Amino acid sequence: MIIDTHAHYDDKVFDEDREAVLADLQGKEISRVINSGSSLAACKRTLELTEKYDFIYGTLGIHPCDCEELTEEDIQWIKEKCALKKIVAVGEIGLDYYWDEPDREIQKKWFARQMELAKEVQLPMVIHSRDAAQDTITMMKEHYAREIGGVIHCYSYSKESARDFLDMGFYFGVGGVVTFQNGKKLKEVVEYLPMDRILTETDSPYLSPVPNRGKRNDSRNLHYVVAAIAEIKGLSVEEVKEICKANAHRLYTKLK
């Protein structure tokens, strides 16, 4: 069985056939899905999905690109919902200098606030970091991220940066990019990482693996990701599934 540790089934691109896609997952060996909140509206839809489907869990947090209008009242609302049984982490939170908006100072303010929130609710963090490795590492150290733990979702940085995140006890979300022909950097990182720090994720509907690159992604495509990890690590597909599943349960203690 495979756990999709990061997906966005609340996205409107699933509006036409969400039920059908989700109904098919367990028959395709996808045992659990963790739906990641990214805006306040997405967090609300994530809660609905966790109520409707036994096998869907959620994380609540505001993505750096969606934090411009965020208020402390919103944070308090998220905090209250984090107590729910099926909310396993705070996220996705972080820094995005690729899109580079809103202003970096605003992104940093809410990244800091949401790291503190993770501490307050004693849940791990799901970190989104794009083109912002150094500031992410610096801020995580300042806020003692090591004490709370979490995952760098859709890991896209170098081996050298991976060392810093490993030292802080973090996990690494690996998805479709590991199958890309131009995904050499991530392949090297996967080779370097200890197997017990890798989580399988899709980031659906984005980042569909080869041979479905460019199409809408869903959790069934994780079989391609697992196969790519197995090849890089010299393990069997079954071993990768077992280890990654155990990793997800170790990090997300509320996941049943």
Ligand code: NI
């Ligand atoms: Ni995401």
